[in-house]
Amino acid sequence: MVTKTEETELNQLENQVENGGGGVWEYLSLVRKLKVRRSEIVLKHGLSILNDPGKRSALGPDEWTLYEQVAIAAMDCQSLNVAQNCIKVLKKKFPESKRVGKLEALLLEAKGMWEEAEKAYTSLLEDNPLDQVIHKRKVAMAKAQGKPSLAIEHLNKYLEVFMADHDAWRELAEIYVSLQMYKQAAFCYEELILTQPTLPLYHLAYADVLYTIGGLENLIAARKYYAATIDLTGGKSTRALLGICLCGSAIAQLSKGRNKEDKDMAAPELQSLAATALEREYKQKAPAKLNLLSSALRSLKISS
Amino acid sequence: MAEDLVLDTAIRDWVLIPLSVVMVLIGILRYFVSKLMRSSPTPDAKMVKEGQVVIRARNLKVGANFIPPRSFRTRRFYFTNEENGLLHVPKGEATNPQAAMFSDPNMAMDMMKKNLSMIIPQTLTFAWVNFFFSGFVAAKIPFPLTQRFRSMLQNGIDLSTVDVSYVSSRSWYFLNLFGLRGLFSLILGDENAIDDTQRMMQMGGFGFDASKSLGAEKDGLDIIQHEWALPRFEQRAESVLRKLVK
Structure with a gap:
């Protein structure tokens, strides 16, 4: 949850960044910390840092975090080429990393290559069957392909283990409502009321x-x-x-x-x-x- | 009272300061060694699930009055029934954390690593301090203290006539061991500071006994009297609206 003070701070920084003031890195860090979705601005300013070798190397090890952030933002904005370049750089630096593997799968997903993405996620899950993000990506993929019943199946499997994850319950409730399965949706909403009465x-x-x-x-x-x-x-x-x-x-x-x-x-x-x-x-x-x-x-x- | 003891400045130069410096260096070294040996814990599906079940059951207990009676009863049955309820732990299966520890070599290994990185340097430094600097006074605290502090400050000196404000070298070692935490968090960053005192606590109460907390949640759910809060909300809504309309 983003609190009010954090939000005002974020908006202030955003204004400053958009109007050419400094503090780009602070803004990007804050966006990461609060997990908010400001992809366009992140892409624009993150890329300007990455394209400037001096600024980029000044970040030290945070450079790679920025690559990851920009890659995700780029995929959100459908700038797949930018994302691909970022991921390529990361892959070169961390050839064995699972985190980069996730990004690659995400890129496949963004390109709409569902089967390849599915395969990539499955192989990632074999290494770490409890990765919540990957489970959620699978649900999102099922939804994106217009297969709500498959999404429900994935969500149910996920909730069997992570049954205290209220965001997942909420997603499930909304899918049930969209399929007019109201009894099941009611159950999910009861669960949500229990978590936050x-x-x-x-x-x-x-x-x-x-x-x-x-x-x-x-x-x-x-x-x-x-x-x-x-x-x-x-x-x-x-x-x-x-x-x-x-x-x-x-x-x-x-x-x-x-x-x-x-x-x-x-x-x-x-x-x-x-x-x-x-x-x-x-x-x-x-x-x-x-x-x-x-x-x-x-x-x-x-x-x- | 006896006359003030005069401490040689050589003691300061060759005991007090070297001891502190060595302690700091060892602490830093240990941080890097433990960082090398740390293996990222891979959570066990069953453990994760049990933790989540406990959270959900707790939510149910807290929010019980916000859902209709029938929904509550089905949920309670789901959690606590004797056949396959999520919170029901069959008698035989209640695993003893210690037994689990021995059956799982990884866990034991992890603990060993942790303990080794803590115990070995500690015993070594303690032996070193004991060997070279045992039995003499290393420093003086500039204020008087009561007799109770004698065991803390004059460890290794068995003289009852020495004023308590004198610190023996072995005690200086202990003071450093526990007192350098703040310094480490400055040097190594907040989360990275190695915390001896906390680790010692961990050693005592090791292991999270899932079956016990599951059982506790089950009992808690079983005794809840469900009283639907919503009928009351109609009246409250009426009064809210009345105020609004006025």
């Missing part, structure tokens, strides 16, 4: 999935998670407010004719409050679209 985004996504699955029980649960999102964001999440309204009307439809005594089912106050909050927000921020909203709410039979 105070992050409203996961509550919101889980609620969306539950609402999509449908059924009275799930709808009630979805409303609860929308409520949790509202609580955690301080009522700022428009999506959650809308979700409450939708859930309310869906529950009302499904529970028609059943006994209304069940306290769990109806939360009329929450619903009307959500509607009012929505109307207020629209009035403030997008008054032109207020009509759309109120007609939508009317069709949900929430506001009179």
Whole structure:
């Protein structure tokens, strides 16, 4: 996670670098440390250092790190020639290195030579079967080739060992949602909520999935998670407010004719409050679209 | 009190300073030797998985109230059931870390290397100090100390009448051994500093007993009373919205 102070520092340095000031190396180091993706700028300025023999040798052993960084940034920008040159230099310096092997596989992947890349990754995995990066690359490759079910298979295998990796769970959840496998996605989102119970985004996504699955029980649960999102964001999440309204009307439809005594089912106050909050927000921020909203709410039979 | 002892300046030139210099040099030498001998640890899949299971189970324990009751129960069953639950360790299989250490030559080898790089130079220097500089006073601390410090500062001198602020040469060696850490972290960089005291601690409590922490997590999960927190959130959301609308 990038904290606020780190981000401002990064942006400051970026400004300075972009406007021709010094501090290029500091900027590149910071980008590496924070693992942010600013490939274009990294490529432009990293390359300018690498092309200047004086500056390059001033870095000492960090020179090779820079080659690696620029190679990855170049692949991200589709400057495959630059990447190839960087990797060539690295290969010359470290002929046996696994790290360079990874870069080579990455280059194959960037060129779209899937089978060769797959082969390269497999041989790298034989040396170190627990390399998380390579496992993740395999998933990314499956995704890039448009084979989500293969990606799911890889991810499941990965998660069997690294089951505390929440980024992988999140990826899996998103793939499941894209394939409309909502039950599985719900499981993944539960797992994500467990790892970070105070992050409203996961509550919101889980609620969306539950609402999509449908059924009275799930709808009630979805409303609860929308409520949790509202609580955690301080009522700022428009999506959650809308979700409450939708859930309310869906529950009302499904529970028609059943006994209304069940306290769990109806939360009329929450619903009307959500509607009012929505109307207020629209009035403030997008008054032109207020009509759309109120007609939508009317069709949900929430506001009179 | 007896009169002040006069320390020969030759002691300073030939004992105090050489001893410190030698200790520093040995420390640096040892750092490079251990760097040469260090083998990068290859983690074992089972160990990694157990660590991850423990983290995930801990997450479940902490966040239990945030997921619906049914989801919680299925997860708990997944972790703790007696047949193939992830946290369930069959009685016979609970491996003793020591036994594992002996069965895995690599591990024993690693530890040996670590210990050798620590123990050999230490015994050698200690023997050297003992042989050449034993039994005399090497320095004086410029402030008085209580009797309790006698064993620390006057190791190797069995005289109870000497003032405690005098430091024997052997004690000077020990003070250097433990006190040079700050200097090493300056010379060799922060992470690279060899830390004797820490290594000694490691020797004592070696080995991470996975089956024990798995068992502890299992017990922790078994006793959790699940109480879904979400119904409460509806009321909280209501109050948040009410404040917002007002």
